[in-house]
Amino acid sequence: MEIMLIAFAAMAFAVGYAVGSFQMMLFIYAGGIILTALVTLPSWPFFNRHPLVWLDPSEAERNPKPQVVPSKKHGAKQRQKIVVFMFSLVDCHSFGSNGRL
Amino acid sequence: MHSVAYRLNTLVSFSVLPLALMLAAASFLDGFNSPTVQAHAQIHKIRRFRKQVNGADEVNLSLNISMDMESLFTWNTKQVFVFVTAEYQTPKNSLNQISLWDHIIPDKEHAKFQRVVPNKYPLIDQGSNLRGKNIELVLHWHIMPKSGKMIQDKMSLSTFNLPEAYS
Numbered sequence: 572m573e574i575m576l577i578a579f580a581a582m583a584f585a586v587g588y589a590v591g592s593f594q595m596m597l598f599i600y601a602g603g604i605i606l607t608a609l610v611t612l613p614s615w616p617f618f619n620r621h622p623l624v625w626l627d628p629s630e631a632e633r634n635p636k637p638q639v640v641p642s643k644k645h646g647a648k649q650r651q652k653i654v655v656f657m658f659s660l661v662d663c664h665s666f667g668s669n670g671r672l
Numbered sequence: 673m674h675s676v677a678y679r680l681n682t683l684v685s686f687s688v689l690p691l692a693l694m695l696a697a698a699s700f701l702d703g704f705n706s707p708t709v710q711a712h713a714q715i716h717k718i719r720r721f722r723k724q725v726n727g728a729d730e731v732n733l734s735l736n737i738s739m740d741m742e743s744l745f746t747w748n749t750k751q752v753f754v755f756v757t758a759e760y761q762t763p764k765n766s767l768n769q770i771s772l773w774d775h776i777i778p779d780k781e782h783a784k785f786q787r788v789v790p791n792k793y794p795l796i797d798q799g800s801n802l803r804g805k806n807i808e809l810v811l812h813w814h815i816m817p818k819s820g821k822m823i824q825d826k827m828s829l830s831t832f833n834l835p836e837a838y839s
Contacts, residue, residue: 573681573686579689584697591747593818596694605688611681 572611579603696745698748699820705746711739711811715757715827721802721839729802729832731795735773735809738786744815745784747778755831760808762801769810770795786825804836 580600587596703762713735720732735756744752755774762768777783795802808831815823 572683574692576683576687580694584694587699588701588747593698593747594699596698600691600694604683608680608683611683614676620706 572607575607575610576603579607678727695819699817702746702748702817702820703822704771705743706741707741709741709743709813709825709827710813711737711741711827711829712738713809715809715832719790720838721835721837723800723838724796725822727800729735729797732791732801733795734790736750736786736788736808737773739784739811741777741783742780744813745783748817748819750780750781750816750818752793753816755812757810757812758795758807759810760781760805762797762799764798765803769798772809802834803838807832807834815829 580603581604583596583599585601587593684821716734716736718731718733720729722732722758724730737756739754741752741754753774753776756772758768758770758772760768771793774792775787795807809829811829812824812826815825817823
């Protein structure tokens with residue numbers, strides 16, 4: 572989209588300057604915006620050639636998210652807990668995906 | 673970027689940037705235009721030279737003006753505003769500038785002309801200093817572009833002496 576717009580702007584400026592018409596430049600650029608909109612706005616099928624495959628919901632149920640335990644203590648103990656919790660996250664993840672990811 | 677509205681927003685927001693760049697470039701290129709203006713103006717006739725009731729001198733005159741402003745016009749010029757001033761020095765003011773006549777040139781086709789015109793605005797002094805005064809006629813022009821900053825310039829046209837007596 573950015574490339575198309577910049578290309579149209581460059582073209583519009585070149586043609587407008589060559590013809591000596593400011594109006595021509597603006598019309599070409601306006602046409603360029605409309606054309607770019609036609610290309611980029613609608614959900615054309617070719618934008619969906621490589622769709623993301625989402626995990627099956629049953630897969631997610633087998634590996635439940637670890638629950639965050641609210642802690643009232645402060646200081647080193649809490650920090651330890653967070654580190655342990657992060658490790659557990661890593662564990663769950665590698666275990667759940669069976670190394671397939 | 674997951675819906676038409678998001679994409680439209682991105683497109684419209686971004687399209688302003690190349691537009692601004694184009695307009696800036698157009699204004700920038702105007703700086704390379706070095707115009708050569710040819711203009712002449714003489715006093716055609718001093719029609720009235722009198723002292724107003726309040727004591728200020730007032731002159732009404734007609735001018736013979738010819739000018740060729742075609743070189744001022746580029747693709748980025750909307751119009752050119754020209755005006756002729758009378759400039760002189762008095763003990764009170766080191767420079768008096770009084771606009772006598774002005775004109776808007778809409779396009780290049782109307783930028784070259786010669787005509788005799790009465791003054792649109794009378795030459796009125798701040799006091800009674802005009803008898804025998806040497807006055808310089810100066811042509812000013814303001815180029816109004818379609819985009820970018822306004823360009824101002826001026827050139828001296830001629831000098832003349834007002835008569836010693838009222839008429």
